[in-house]
Amino acid sequence: MSSDIIAAISSVIGDVPRPVALHEPLFAGNENAYVKSCIDEGWVSSVGAFVNRFEKDLAAFCGAPRAVVVVNGTCAIHAALMVLGVQHGDEVIIPALTFVATANAVVHAGAVPHFVDVEETSLGMDPQALLAHLERVASRQGGQTVNKLTGRPIRALMPVHIFGHPCRLEELAAIAREWNLVVVEDATEALGSTQDGRAVGSRHTAVFSFNGNKMVTTGGGGAVTTHDEELY
Numbered sequence: 728m729s730s731d732i733i734a735a736i737s738s739v740i741g742d743v744p745r746p747v748a749l750h751e752p753l754f755a756g757n758e759n760a761y762v763k764s765c766i767d768e769g770w771v772s773s774v775g776a777f778v779n780r781f782e783k784d785l786a787a788f789c790g791a792p793r794a795v796v797v798v799n800g801t802c803a804i805h806a807a808l809m810v811l812g813v814q815h816g817d818e819v820i821i822p823a824l825t826f827v828a829t830a831n832a833v834v835h836a837g838a839v840p841h842f843v844d845v846e847e848t849s850l851g852m853d854p855q856a857l858l859a860h861l862e863r864v865a866s867r868q869g870g871q872t873v874n875k876l877t878g879r880p881i882r883a884l885m886p887v888h889i890f891g892h893p894c895r896l897e898e899l900a901a902i903a904r905e906w907n908l909v910v911v912e913d914a915t916e917a918l919g920s921t922q923d924g925r926a927v928g929s930r931h932t933a934v935f936s937f938n939g940n941k942m943v944t945t946g947g948g949g950a951v952t953t954h955d956e957e958l959y
Contacts, residue, residue, distance in 0.1 A: 728847055750940035773798075782950070789918075790929035791952035793959040800915040800936025803949035804832035807934050808883060810958045811909045813838050817882035818874055820908070822852040822894075825887045828936075829913055833885075841874070841881060851894020852886045858902050865906065872906045884908040888917035891942070893927055900931065915949070918942045928952045 740747050765771050770778075778796060786794035797803050813819060815837035821829050823842045830840040843860050846853035865872050865881055872881045884903040886894045896912065903910050914920075914927040915936035927933065932955065935941075937948035953959055 748940075752939050752944050781945075785935070785950055786952060789926050789933070789935075789952050791933070792954055793956070794950050794952045795959065796948060796950045798949065799947050800934060800938060800949035801828040801832045801835070803915075803934040803936070803951050804829065804885070804911065804913065805835045807911045807932055807951050808832065808836040808838065808885075811883060811911060811932060813882045813909075814880075817880050818877070819883045819885055820852075820857070820881060821885045821913075822887050822889070824850060824889060825913070826915075828915070829885065829887055838882070839877075839879060845889070846895075849892045849894045850889040851892065852899055854895050854898040854902060857884075857899060861902070861906055867907070870907060872908060881906070881908065883911055885911045885913050887913040887915075888920060888927055891917045891920045893917065893920050893922040896922065896927075896930065916941070932958065 761777065765775065765777060768775070770776065782794045782796055785796075786792060797806060808819065813836050817838045818841040819833045819836075819838050820841045820843055821833065822845045824845045833840045844853055844856040845851055846856070861872070864874055864876055866875050867873075873879070874881055884899060886896055886899045888894055900910050910931045912928060912931045912933035914933045917927045918935055919942055920927045928935065932951065932953040935950045935952070937943055937945040937950070939946065
């Protein structure tokens, strides 16, 4: 599989006589004018016309009623987990292949990362592996799912769209419903990706990142999109 990935990348970038970063930011539009406008008007922090516009446009682009921007993608995951009810000592299921921020945000929320294997096709969490793993290590007790090995509640499932490739989200979400797990969709690498004709982030509470290596960058920044007015 690794040789296939290398061949695919080489076919895109060609024979380049220098190291090529995984993602390089491209500034070719109104960036200078917009940043200068922020500086001239003094709105350079967490509020202002550009913030409001960005939230509105992001929500519309993702097909979600609401979007809230935050300082970075890790903070977006942390906030989403907290408002969805993840508590200190809970476990959150995440894929074994992801950027460290996914696990870091779980720890920031006082919870414990619980890893499940991924599949080769999408590089995302494998639904069959998830179901088999839950049937092996978990039990349903009083309306919640408990890890029989640790005694801790398993509270949430956080699939990740690795490198922008949508994982088998709805299969994973169906398993989450069966096991009483809340879903946080980690779409930090997948802004603009679609699945079954719908944008990622359009079905569940989802998180995005706007770091320098993302599809759209604001230098940093992150966001949470949601259909739930109470969570918003």
